[in-house]
Amino acid sequence: MSTANRFVPLASRAVFSRRVMLGLVGSAGVLGVAADLHQRRDGYRGGNGNGNGRSTGKLWTPLVAGAPIAHLAQVDKKYGESDYQAVYNAIAEKLRDEDEYDNYIGYGPVLLRLSWHCSGTWDKKDNTGGSFGGTYRFQKESNDPSNNGLENAAHFLEPIKKQFPWISYGDLYTLGGVTAVQELQGPKIAWRPGRVDMPEDTTPDNGRLPDADNGASYVRNFFDRMNFNDREVVALMGGHALGKTHLANSGYEGPWGAATNTFTNEFYNNLLNEHWTLEKNEANNEQYNSPKGYMMLKTDMALVQDDKYLPIVKEFAKDQNAFFKEYTNAFQKLLQNGITYSKDSPVFVFKTLDEQDL
Ligand code: HEM
The missing domain is CATH 1.10.420.10 (Peroxidase, domain 2)
Incomplete structure (x- = not known):
């Protein structure tokens, strides 16, 4: 792993006090340095995180010692609503075609569960975990015993990722859940793109998902x-x-x-x-x-x-x-927890296959 992909240890974060940062604001050159450090601290570099090296917008967020890490949604403007609708349709058509899974329940439920589990690791206290980094793709998270069975959803989605390599894993996992709910006759869920795949060392520890043996x-x-x-x-x-x-x-x-x-x-x-x-x-x-x-x-x-x-x-x-x-509100919130969206960042409400006569 390259040095740029590693967290800056806490001790060195403390060096950048609020006062120091305020003193630097206004100097484009120094802001550039701040952006670079912030990216390192977040564990990812420029581009949209999908390995295609394209830069998709500015990354800078205020760097305040001890403040939670901000995860800024980044959307490559090259891809618009119709591109994301095409991903939705590919998932929905595969759902319809492969209906024999789990004694003809189909993949919808397990896709919903994957979207919830990849989001349900979030901790508001320090903005770690959550759907942003697509970290379910690493064994540390997928091997969490709480995630048993979700490999079926991940395998289902892998060909979709191959077909649309520009979509991040975080976006794909969450879009899978939205597609499942809508195609199984549930409510429309507004969905926002822009999650950025982050490196393995940002994967949350096991144990953040709920234990059913409780009141x-x-x-x-x-x-x-x-x-x-x-x-x-x-x-x-x-x-x-x-x-x-x-x-x-x-x-x-x-x-x-x-x-x-x-x-x-x-x-x-x-x-x-x-x-x-x-x-x-x-x-x-x-x-x-x-x-x-x-x-x-x-x-x-x-x-x-x-x-x-x-x-x-x-x-x-x-x-x-x-x-x-209420489900629409709460589920959208679950999928977006921990992500910062700029004002012009898009929100999509996808059409079901039925609505498109597909
Ligand atoms: C206290 C919270 C929760 C607990 C303890 C819990 C626990 C579980 C357990 C034990 C299973 C069975 C997994 C298996 O054996 O395959 C399951 C399945 C499932 N859960 Fe939850 N869950 C919780 C919340 C949620 C939420 C918030 C959602 C969605 C928004 C959800 C969606 C699902 C779905 C769709 C399945 C079925 C998966 C399948 O059929 O393969 N769960 N859950």
């Missing part, structure tokens, strides 16, 4: 690390309308409901209306099971056991539009 206070604390309030947490968990748990991946087994590949508010209705029994499964882990063969994790059940979460569950069970509205 409401754990869930609240966990999501507070990413700045989510109760309403956003209840909405995000509605992602469990899709897909299932697999003994081989997580040590849990079964789906949350009947419609495993349609994005609906069924999760909340099942939480409220099914008859749940806490049981040990084959792997000796506790999960709630219902006579219909559905399951809930303890962290799911926490949403009906907590006085503050429960009314929100009831609202979303009754009103799918209210759920979709």
Whole structure:
């Protein structure tokens, strides 16, 4: 690894006090130095981080000792909405074609889970982790036991990366989740490009993703690390309308409901209306099971056991539009946490294949 790709150690960061930096502002030459140091501190160099060497805009952000690292979205102006829609379409068409995966559930749920797990490592305290750097592509992160099973989503996306090499991994992983939600009849999710692949040494340590064997206070604390309030947490968990748990991946087994590949508010209705029994499964882990063969994790059940979460569950069970509205907000926030966007940085709302008659 080249020196330029390494972090500047904390000790040397301290040298650049706020006062020193303010003193330097205005001198273009010195700003150039600041930009270079900042890039090193962030662990990436100019260009869009995709290895094609193109520079995509200015990188400079205020360098203040002890301040969290800023991750500036960079978009190569050469690529516009129709290029990103083409990536969306390629993912959506592959989803439609390869429908036999996981007993005909298809790849939608696992793509959604990858987008959430590559974002869900974010820590607001120091702006480490998160979707920006595309670090799931490194073994340290993909081998986190919490990510078992997500290699299927990564393999699914690899040919798309080959077809569109200009898109960063961070953008691709998050766009995969947006495509899955929209193609499975969920709400439209506004999505912003500009994540920059960062080097391996910026990969967050394992252990930042949630452990399902916990109750409401754990869930609240966990999501507070990413700045989510109760309403956003209840909405995000509605992602469990899709897909299932697999003994081989997580040590849990079964789906949350009947419609495993349609994005609906069924999760909340099942939480409220099914008859749940806490049981040990084959792997000796506790999960709630219902006579219909559905399951809930303890962290799911926490949403009906907590006085503050429960009314929100009831609202979303009754009103799918209210759920979709909050999900759109919370999911977009999840995918963007930790990223700074300039005012003219684009926001895209992609058309589904149906809307394009494809
Ligand atoms: C406290 C928070 C959460 C916990 C503890 C949790 C835990 C789990 C576990 C244990 C699985 C089973 C994985 C497997 O065995 O294959 C799973 C699957 C899944 N999770 Fe979560 N999850 C949480 C939040 C979320 C959120 C916020 C989303 C989306 C926004 C989400 C989306 C999914 C999806 C779509 C699947 C199904 C994947 C598949 O079918 O392959 N989860 N989750």
